[in-house]
Amino acid sequence: RMRSYFISMASIFVAAVSLLTCQSNTASRDAIDQRVDELLAKMTLEEKIGQMNQYNGFWDVTGPAPNEEQARKKYDHFKQGLVGSVLNVRGTAHVRKLQELVVKESRLGIPLIFGQDVIHGQETITPIPLAEAASWDLAAIEKSAQVAAAEAAAIGLNWTFAPMIDISRDPRWGRVMEGAGEDPYLGAKVAVARVKGFQGNDLSAPNTIAACAKHFAGYGFSEAGRDYNAVDIGAYTLHNVVLPPFKAAVDADVKTVMNSFNVLNGVPATGNKYLQRDILKDRWKFNGLIVSDWASIFEMIPHGHARDLKQAAELAIHAGNDMDMESYAYVQHLKSLVEEGKVSEEQVNDAVRRILRLKFELGLFDDPYRYCDSVREKSVLMQPDHLTAALDVARKSIVLLKNDRGFLPLNKAQKNIAVIGALAADKNSPLGNWRAGADENSAVSVLEGLQKYTLAIRYAKGADVVVGKPEFIRETAVNETDSSGFREAVALARQSDVVIMVLGEDGFLSGEGRSRTNLNLPGVQERLLKAVHGVNKNIILVLMNGRPLTINWANANIPAIVEAWQLGTRSGDAIAQVLFGDYNPSGKLPMTFPKSVGQIPLYYNHFNTGRPDPTGLVFWSHYIDETNEPLYPFGYGLSYSEFTYSDLKIDTTDRQAINVSCTVTNTGRVAGEEVAQLYIRDRVSSLVRPVKELKGFRKFSLEPGASQNVQFVLTDAELGFYDADGQWLVEPGEFDVMIGTSSVKGLVGRFSR
Ligand code: GLC
Numbered sequence: 001r002m003r004s005y006f007i008s009m010a011s012i013f014v015a016a017v018s019l020l021t022c023q024s025n026t027a028s029r030d031a032i033d034q035r036v037d038e039l040l041a042k043m044t045l046e047e048k049i050g051q052m053n054q055y056n057g058f059w060d061v062t063g064p065a066p067n068e069e070q071a072r073k074k075y076d077h078f079k080q081g082l083v084g085s086v087l088n089v090r091g092t093a094h095v096r097k098l099q100e101l102v103v104k105e106s107r108l109g110i111p112l113i114f115g116q117d118v119i120h121g122q123e124t125i126t127p128i129p130l131a132e133a134a135s136w137d138l139a140a141i142e143k144s145a146q147v148a149a150a151e152a153a154a155i156g157l158n159w160t161f162a163p164m165i166d167i168s169r170d171p172r173w174g175r176v177m178e179g180a181g182e183d184p185y186l187g188a189k190v191a192v193a194r195v196k197g198f199q200g201n202d203l204s205a206p207n208t209i210a211a212c213a214k215h216f217a218g219y220g221f222s223e224a225g226r227d228y229n230a231v232d233i234g235a236y237t238l239h240n241v242v243l244p245p246f247k248a249a250v251d252a253d254v255k256t257v258m259n260s261f262n263v264l265n266g267v268p269a270t271g272n273k274y275l276q277r278d279i280l281k282d283r284w285k286f287n288g289l290i291v292s293d294w295a296s297i298f299e300m301i302p303h304g305h306a307r308d309l310k311q312a313a314e315l316a317i318h319a320g321n322d323m324d325m326e327s328y329a330y331v332q333h334l335k336s337l338v339e340e341g342k343v344s345e346e347q348v349n350d351a352v353r354r355i356l357r358l359k360f361e362l363g364l365f366d367d368p369y370r371y372c373d374s375v376r377e378k379s380v381l382m383q384p385d386h387l388t389a390a391l392d393v394a395r396k397s398i399v400l401l402k403n404d405r406g407f408l409p410l411n412k413a414q415k416n417i418a419v420i421g422a423l424a425a426d427k428n429s430p431l432g433n434w435r436a437g438a439d440e441n442s443a444v445s446v447l448e449g450l451q452k453y454t455l456a457i458r459y460a461k462g463a464d465v466v467v468g469k470p471e472f473i474r475e476t477a478v479n480e481t482d483s484s485g486f487r488e489a490v491a492l493a494r495q496s497d498v499v500i501m502v503l504g505e506d507g508f509l510s511g512e513g514r515s516r517t518n519l520n521l522p523g524v525q526e527r528l529l530k531a532v533h534g535v536n537k538n539i540i541l542v543l544m545n546g547r548p549l550t551i552n553w554a555n556a557n558i559p560a561i562v563e564a565w566q567l568g569t570r571s572g573d574a575i576a577q578v579l580f581g582d583y584n585p586s587g588k589l590p591m592t593f594p595k596s597v598g599q600i601p602l603y604y605n606h607f608n609t610g611r612p613d614p615t616g617l618v619f620w621s622h623y624i625d626e627t628n629e630p631l632y633p634f635g636y637g638l639s640y641s642e643f644t645y646s647d648l649k650i651d652t653t654d655r656q657a658i659n660v661s662c663t664v665t666n667t668g669r670v671a672g673e674e675v676a677q678l679y680i681r682d683r684v685s686s687l688v689r690p691v692k693e694l695k696g697f698r699k700f701s702l703e704p705g706a707s708q709n710v711q712f713v714l715t716d717a718e719l720g721f722y723d724a725d726g727q728w729l730v731e732p733g734e735f736d737v738m739i740g741t742s743s744v745k746g747l748v749g750r751f752s753r
Pocket residue numbers: 062063087117161214293294512
């Protein structure tokens with residue numbers, strides 16, 4: 001009886017604390033809203049519009065750079081209180097200088113908010129987000145975002161333009177590296193982990209920053225995978241595939257959202273009222289701010305949606321866009337639009353409230369220089385526990401794609417190892433293309449990582465991947481012709497017992513503005529691989545890339561293949577630890593690897609069609625020159641262990657909470673981590689559903705011979721879907737369920753409800 005007494009007292013205490021917490025949050029929100037309204041009442045129309053104006057700071061240019069005339073005008077605007085935010089200014093000295101100019105010289109001294117693309121790390125660079133998604137380890141992903149936030153805040157920033165949560169099924173698009181792949185369920189979970197990691201529990205703390213869910217919406221469906229291209233998708237796909245990660249981010253209290261460059265079904269996202277007001281602000285009750293993407297208000301002119309910048313400003317504010325990044329549209333035209341009655345001052349007030357609220361929550365009014373501590377700046381950047389966290393998430397992001405005859409892991413006593421490929425010595429490409437404040441060549445290369453294990457290594461470049469030194473904003477030329485290094489590489493391979501080849505993409509061959517029409521190893525690399533294979537079959541292929549690649553020949557001929565993405569500062573260490581077995585690879589693909597670019601879009605959660613199966617005649621859904629199957633499917637990844645699934649149980653006693661479970665056993669010889677994935681299929685529904693939908697996953701470690709019971713509960717939240725109006729439907733009927741090690745392998749069952 002005493003035990004139950006203590007349990008009930010504890011639960012009362014927990015309830016009281018949560019109630020008090022909720023009340024205190026509401027109280028602090030009300031207090032902030034009161035301070036916002038008091039300040040708003042003092043502001044002139046020009047000063048209000050100034051808060052809606054965001055300028056680039058020229059430290060970096062992450063979009064079409066403005067001309068010098070505009071640059072001179074910008075400086076005066078800071079002093080006149082006509083700038084609310086700046087991006088791409090970094091370092092406490094620069095931030096403090098600009099903040100002092102605004103706080104001391106403008107009439108009301110409203111502090112600036114400083115933003116930057118801290119996409120996967122500030123100075124300690126963690127894996128590109130597509131790689132982190134392959135870890136399926138939400139705690140590691142959250143920790144990675146915490147590290148990024150701590151370092152960003154330490155250099156004066158209070159806002160990151162991340163997480164990018166665009167679902168995409170098209171690896172031709174260069175920005176797939178920036179997202180979480182093709183699946184809305186995994187994408188939503190990763191989005192929440194990153195928002196929580198960036199924002200923490202106290203936005204005014206000196207190690208948290210405001211996050212930004214981007215790009216709203218549909219950018220990942222750019223036609224033909226060509227960046228900035230039009231997007232034309234049905235509302236059914238919009239609501240079931242594109243929007244769920246954004247809804248999850250809003251429910252996780254993301255403070256800002258960035259809209260997207262693309263037209264969505266005929267209307268540019270920046271001027272799209274349905275997206276920004278109807279869905280985001282009205283239906284989802286989003287109370288943060290929406291910032292345009294770089295010059296995307298202006299770009300409504302070339303889109304053919306606005307005749308001039310003034311009309312673009314009018315369309316954007318009516319559609320719900322609160323802040324103008326680098327279009328100069330609001331600062332030039334919003335005042336006259338209000339005076340002409342085309343825009344109400346209340347619309348301006350609503351936008352300004354959202355911006356001021358964020359500045360109060362960040363603590364910038366209490367202390368505009370709270371993020372400008374130069375002592376902290378030095379102590380926080382690249383600190384040991386950040387580097388440890390970067391290694392941890394990097395190792396977990398590696399996906400073992402092939403391992404014939406247990407070729408891997410390498411014996412640590414292995415001698416006479418050849419390492420071939422320019423990327424093996426590359427200390428820049430592992431940083432990816434969104435590398436924020438990372439120093440040049442600050443990544444541990446594969447070669448350096450391996451040399452911590454053994455010096456029985458000889459290196460030959462074989463061939464350059466690119467020509468010259470690639471830059472963030474300039475085109476990167478692929479080496480299509482220079483094979484002069486092959487001879488040396490082949491000679492080395494001939495004399496060696498094992499060859500580790502590191503091939504793939506330069507860090508600037510994926511990312512924004514870097515769409516490709518093919519997904520092969522760029523340039524002469526496959527020729528190099530074949531030449532080496534001609535003299536030595538004992539090859540381990542390590543891929544370093546920002547997107548799925550069609551490595552069909554390698555998959556058919558190379559005994560071991562490791563997907564190592566672009567893993568950030570600790571890249572080489574993570575890869576070496578996997579190759580030598582100190583870390584048993586546990587990653588699973590968050591995006592399908594097609595066999596051919598001609599299959600795209602190719603993704604696991606596709607519809608069945610009316611002719612899904614071969615009939616012996618041509619009349620079924622297929623190609624005459626390729627199979628429908630991917631090279632590697634969504635959710636796929638091998639281990640040095642073996643995991644066996646057994647004993648699937650489906651308990652429908654409670655129709656509102658279907659319990660599905662099974663046992664997973666490590667039948668291998670080494671400990672390892674598995675990602676057990678749960679998929680459903682709604683077999684008959686008013687709107688057809690995919691042949692498979694991820695609705696749960698568990699990542700866990702197992703010692704050799706050990707077993708674990710994995711359990712999932714399926715409720716309306718997992719079994720329903722959106723209709724084309726965005727209404728959630730839950731329909732009775734039969735459901736298939738599968739628990740397995742990938743989207744194509746597992747135990748299957750069926751239930752009705
Ligand atoms: C870029 C990107 C966006 C980024 C912004 C600021 O063009 O589209 O993701 O946050 O501009 O750099």
